[in-house]
Every structure is written in C-alpha cells, then in structure tokens.
Amino acid sequence: MELKQYQKEVLKEVGRFARTYELARDAATAYGVFMNAVGLEPGKGGVARYSDDLGGAPKVCVKVPTGGGKTFIGACAIDVLSDALPSHDEVVVWLVPRKEILSQTLKNFRNPEHFLRIRLDQDFAGRVEVLDKEDGLRGRGFTAATVGDQLTLFVLSYDSFKNKDGRRAYAENSSLAGLTEWQRDAGTAVDVEGADDTALISALAGTNPIVIVDESHHAKSKLSLDMLRNLNPRFVLELTATPGKGANVIAQATARQLKAEEMVKLPVVVYRRPDKRTTVADAVMLQRRLEVIAEQDEKRTGRYIRPIVLFQAERRGADDAETYAKLKQKLVEGGIPAEQIAVRTGDVDEIGGADLMARDCPIRFIVTVEALAEGWDCPFAYVLATVANKSSQVSVEQIVGRVLRQPYAARAGARSLNIAYVLTASADFDATLTQVVNGLNGVGFSREDVAVGGDAPAPASQQGQIDFGPQPADGAGDAASEGDDLDLTGLDFGASPDVAGGAAGGAAGSAVDGIIDASGEMEERFEEEIGSGADAPLGGLGGGSNAYGMRAAVADSAASLAIPQFMIRVDGGLFTDDEIWKPLDREDLLADFKLSKYGIDQVDINPTTFSEVREVDLAADSDEYRIRWLEDNVRKNMAMLFASMSDDGKRESLKALVLQAMSSQFKTAYGRAQLAGYISRVVDDMESPAVDACLHSVGGVASAVKGAVTRLADDFCEDRFGKLLSRGDVRLSPEYRLPGSFLQASPMTSYDRALYEAEDGRIDGPERKMVDLLANSPRVVWWHRVVERRPGEFSINGFINHYPDFLALRDDGVLMAIETKGEHLGDDARRKLRLGTRWADMAGAAFKYFMVFEHEALDKANAFTLAEFGSEILG
Secondary structure: OOOOHHHHHHHHHHHHHHHHHHHHOOHHHHHHHHHHOOOOOOOOOOOOOOOOOOOOOOEEEEEOOOOOOHHHHHHHHHHHHHHHOOOOOOEEEEEEOOHHHHHHHHHHHHOOOOHHHHHHHHHOOOOEEEEOHHHHHHOOOOOHHHHOOOEEEEEEEHHHHOOOHHHHHHOOOHHHHHHHHHHHHHOOOOOOOOOOOOOHHHHHHHOOOEEEEEOHHHOOOHHHHHHHHHOOOOEEEEEEOOOOOOOOEEEEOOHHHHHHOOOEOOOEEEEEOOOHHHHHHHHHHHHHHHHHHHHHHHHHHOOOOOOEEEEEOOOOOOOOOOOHHHHHHHHHHOOOOHHHEEEEOOOOEOOOOOOOOOOOOOOOEEEEOOOOOOOOOOOOEEEEEEOOOOOOOOOHHHOHHHHOEOHHHOOOOOHHHOOEEEEEOOOOHHHHHHHHHHHHHOOOOOHHHEEEEEEOOOOOOHHHOOOOOOOOOOOHHHHHOOOOOOOOOOOOOOOOOOOOOOOOOHHHHHHHHHHHHHHHHHHHHHHHHHOOOOOOOOOOHHHHOOEEEEOHHHHHHHHOOOEEEEEEEEOOOOOOOOOEEEEOOHHHHHHHOOHHHOOOOOOOOOHHHOOOOOOEEEOOOOOOEEEOOOOHHHHHHHHHHHHOOOHHHHHHHHHHHHHHHOOHHHHHHHOHHHHHHHHHHHHHOOOHHHHHHHOOOHHHHHHHHHHHHHHHHHHHHHHHHHHHHHHOOEEEEEEEOOOOEEEOOOEEOOOOOEOEOOEEOOOOOHHHHHHHHHHOOOOEEEEEEOOOOOOOOOOEEOOOEEOOOEEEEEOOOOEEEEEEEOOOOHHHHHHHHHHHHHHHHHHOOOEEEEEEEOOOOOOOOOEEEHHHHHHHHOO
16 A cells, blocks of 8 residues: 555654654654744644643654544554664554454554555564564563564553553563563663563563554543553654644644545535435435446446445434334345344444455445444445434434545545435434534544535425335325334335436435435535645644635735646656656655765864764663763763774774764665765774764764765756756646645734735844835735745755745736845855746746845846845836
C-alpha cells in the first residue's frame, strides 16, 4: 500500500517535530519552535500552549478522519520516530482501546501478507517481532538479546495495565528476570511505583519505548495517564479523528483531502422516508440496485464490490420497539435468505471472523443497534437505514462513520458507488441531520460533507411500496403508522431487480432510482467543489479560530489566478506511455549528486571558533554515542574517556559523533552512506590536536560539514536545473492556486488591500516598510505575506525552494513576487535573484519578480531599492 500525499505530509510533520525535540530535549520548547516554523505561536491566535501531562515526556497528536488510514500512518511513523530518536532498544508499545481492535490489530501486524506488516518488514529489514501481553508475561521474544536486535512491537489494550487482570503486569516475573537484570547493569532500569523490579511493566519501562496510542480520545483518564507515565516513553504519538482538550495536535488530514485521494465515500446523502416500512423497503431495493451497478462497474475496473446495508434497530424497552431480533425475522420472512443477514450488537456477533469483502461471503444486510463503533471496518457498507418509530431516539451519530470507507481506496466508475446513504423515517428530520453531522464530527468530518436528499419520491399507498407479491389485506398499510409494529406484509424481498427498475422494481424501484440519480448529481457537485483537495494540513490547529479567508472584494481576482510553478517529467513505469509531470522537488535534482566526486577543501573547521558543545552524550547501555544535552560532570567524564583512546579510536568516534549530530532530514536528503564517507575524509585529513579539540565540539564540526555539503549541493542543483530546462525535462506550468484561507498565529488587520482578512503580522524592518508601501499604493489590488514552509504557501520551486516574502497583484493584472532584503546576503540573495528572474522570464508578461533592498541594491536586473520600487514599479 502506497502512502497518499496527505499521509506523507502528516509523517513529514511527525518527523519534523521529533527532530526538533531531539535537539531541544524539552517537549514544550520543541512544540513552540515547531509551531513557529509554520506561522503559529502557542498561546496566541487561538493556538493552545503545549499540554504536558506526562512529566516531560513528549506527547503529540495526529488528527486523521475515519477512513484516512490512521493505523497505516502509525505503522509508518515507527520508522520515522526510530530514525529521529535512536535507541539501543527498538521497542514500540501500540495501545488500543478495546479487545475487538486489539485482536484485529494483532492479526494484521502478524500477517506477513498484510500491508501493515509488509511496511514494518520493509522499514526494519524483516527484523520484526509482534507480541501481545501474554508473550510479554512469558518472556517470549522479549529478552536482552532481542530488544537490541530487532523491532519489538507490543500490541496491548488500554486495560492491559489497569484492571484486575492488568495487575499481573506489575507482579514479580521470573521469565523477565534476565532482561531486567541486564537493564539494571546497563543503567536503564526504571523503578515503577507499585511494581516488582522484574515485572512486565518494569521491563517495558526499561526499554524507554516509543508509544503509539490509537483512538487516543479514549485515553484521557487519570489511570490512562498513569499507565503512560509508568511506561517511561521515549515519545508518545496519539492517533485520533477527534482530539480532546489538551491534545498537542501537530498535523491533521482533512475530509476533502481524503475524498480527493479516493479514501472515503462523500458526501453522505440523507433521505427522509415517510415511515419505517418504506425505509426498510427502499434500503433493500437500494442494496439491490447498487449491487447490479457494482457488477457492471467490475467489468470496467476489475474491482469486486458487494454493497451492504446497516439496519439500525431500536434498543429494548418499549413494547413496540423494533429490536434486532424482530427485524431479522421479518426480513427473512420477506424473502431475504437468512445467510445474507447478520446481527452485530454488543451481545450478538453473527459476523464472527467472516471476511465481509470476500467474494464468497453472502452477507448483504447487517442488523445492529450502536455496537459498530471504532474498530468495525468494512468498506462495502454503503447504506445506513434507521428502523425506528418516528418518535424513537436512535443515536445515528454512533454509527454513521461506519459507511464512509471507500472500497480499495479508489473511486468507482459509477458515481453512485462513491457516496454513502442514510435513510430515516424520523419525524424530526432536522434532528436526524444534526445527529448525522454530530456523528461525522465524531470521526473527523463536518457539516459540509453532508448532502440533504430530503424526501425521495414515494407512492401514496403503503400497500404498493414494492409490488413483488400478493397485496396486503385492506388496512394492512396502516400497520406502519406511528407506534405500531413494523409490517412488511406484501413485500417480496426475494426478487432480483434489474438496474433499470423493471417489473420487480415497481413503485419503490422508481423511488430508489430517483435516489440513485439525484445522489449521483450530488456527488458530481461535491467533486467539483473539492477541486484538488489541497487543504492546509495544519488547518485544524488552534481550534480553527485563527483561520482567515480571502476578502470578498478581491477573492475572485485571486481565486482565478493560476500561478506558474516548475514541473519535472518523470517515468510513468512499464504500463503507460503517457507523459507524467509532477511539481519539481529539490530531491529530484539531487538524485545524481555524489559527494565522492568532490574534495573537502570547502569544509572550514577551526575548533577555537566553535561554541561549547552541549548535545553529545554516551549511551548508558551500549558503546554508541547519542545526541544529548550535557551536564558539566558528564563533560569531565567524556574528557577522561577521550584521553584514554588511541588516535584511531578518537577519529572513529569523531566520525560517528558528527554523523549522528546531523538531522535525520539532512541524512535522508544526501544519503547516510555518502555523508559518512565525506565525514571520514574530513576527519582523516585533520591533525591529531584538531581531532582532540573537535571531540569536544562535535556540533561545530557537523555544522561546518553541513555548510560545505549544502554549498556543493546548491551549485550542483543549479547546474542540473539548467540542463533539465534545456532538455525540456523541466517546464513551467500554471499549477498553483492560492488557498481559500490561511491560519494566522499573529493576525494583522491594520493595513489596507490585504488579500486575506488577516495577514501574518510577524514583520519588521524592510518587510514592514514593504507592507506599508503596498497597502497605500493605488496600483495594488491586493497583497499577501508569504510565510516560508507554511503548508499551502507559494514557492518558486527551482534549484532551491524560494518563498518570496510577498505576492501582490497590480492593477494592470501583473502578479508580483517580491523578496525583501535589509542588506546584501551573499550567495543566498544571489541564488534567489537568479531563480526569481528565470521564473519571471519564463512565466511571461503577467508575472514579475523583484528583490527589494532597504538601502543599497545588488547591481543586477530585477534588484531595486525600496525607494526605486515605489517610484518605478508602483509609481
């Protein structure tokens, strides 16, 4: 299973936070730095401050709506976090809220053919052991030897350490004595309050595990937090569609992104039916119609779909309540084969271990009450039909999320198979809609994802709802009235209608065909509205109160703009001859960059100029070095250690330390092996006294090497970019469109002519002078402050990713990209000016680039002083 683009973006943010934390070694500080980088400031603009409820251990949250692949994101995040936060013990604790999810998650991670396990095997070279609580208690696969040689993944429930049975994890355990003794000798053992030092909880705490908390909104009690603290986590990543108060959300996916990536059925279309008899009849007919459509669609796509209806019965209580037992009996009496109906409630599970997506599975109708919450998963569920008296209170919001997943995470050819249906006979239709919306909110969606079908066409006579068999006796139709038992007399569910609603279809067939036709039109409109689905992935941070849309007066002029960005031609693979173009990324240019071809003369190392190092420490449980903040006494111990090393030993240690001091992102960009070879050449070229000095200034050495590598790479990318342009493998295309809104951590509303209702207010010096100039120029239609690296922002994506400080539309229709500078900034300014000039020359007369200096400009085309820009460009 390939990662969707929004999943890649979420994982990118997880890695960025983890790397930030690794450097800061303080979760709250890291959170502030992380948020500032995307234009948000904790404590301001509606952005919450970091919530520390684990006594310093970092805990952050990823928000992904139901159907968005939270589990897959979590599985991929294990490698991301392990790389950013290295440890001798690769132990991960995966926590789930209930036994149903526990068994499902264990089954999937243990299945070598499941995409979750395949991903772990890829990331950890097949060295993966998946354990449950009983494995841990017996010490199976959990020893001093295994924790340092493989990924050990414990899949546990929240209750594993909380209830009476959970106390076994705190008891003395001879099976783990060897592991815990090794931890004590290595100095990693942790004293867990109330636990024996050989207990499972103590052994886990000693590994300092990464903890993944699935459906984390269920883990907010004091007992849950105590459990997390006792695990002594290295890092806690929460996965949920609905973060609770205090969740430190660092990234989110949106419903529109999921729809654009073909992960979910949207919109959810809600139809009001006149009574519950009609609701049942139409639900059955809708299933039949959708199944015929699915059979035709399979001939085009090759994907098998068997649409399923979820009938939501009433709770036991009133004498006339339509309980699940009654409903199943009546469906069978109406002609539906018993094997096609399964009851799934808190007490009854007739689904069992059946694979609902298998071709040989007969189930087409599932009768439930409210039991299908998180963990129940079948993409074939298309229709939710509430079977209750008009005045009955059935909580639709607890179950509506179960019909959202798109089969195979791919759009079907028929529009009617790309949406979900809700049929209800509720007297208070608005109340039902509210419940549907609340239910969607509960799994990460919103009111915008609901379409109202209202009243589908219905015949006047209840006796004629489905003309399949004998007509009921006079007055039988009145049995469906308010307060009476559900009467399906005269409805023959055994017939097989054709897609056109032939003889078997009758009046109800026509009604259902109307539902399908109208729903297809709604899906088409919805598809047009979502466009590319490129929502800002951080759009939900800060509670949304800091989101500002375009000003109505200028929104049309901005929304119609298609701004050129660079695209690169890529290989479409063996199965297509079509040209494939994608946005150019710097990684595309670095593909052929080889450090082995370059000398080390650009690396300028002078230990006397380095600031005193604070971030290197020795691991207590191995011979490896880790990135840590150092205390004075630790520095002294390190000095003694280095003093006792041979010259070769010092050099090898320095090489390892310098490589580890580089960020995971930097190592990924340039290749760990390439960097190791380059660092080796640099260190081998040093005199012995310099090696001694650098061992105490590893951060400075790493910085010098990174600077040299970056300069070499920048030169290479610029040259490669020019050649690809000349060859026609890179081109400029009008691909970028401004988002409808942006988050503003420090909203600024005091200047005129802004594009958005508020712009980023963190400006000073030449930037503020530029804002003042743009806001007061009659030639400016609107201006926008670009925040570097903020999701959704425009950049000139050439041999560097250049985010100009401002975009501004002039009254002659020219869009200006403006970079402001307080003074000359050497190579950085010159590279940006070269790229901006090339972009503008290729983009045509409607696009211009300017580099504006406060006082003295570079003697280059498109470089102006602030005064010159005001008089010559805006005058």
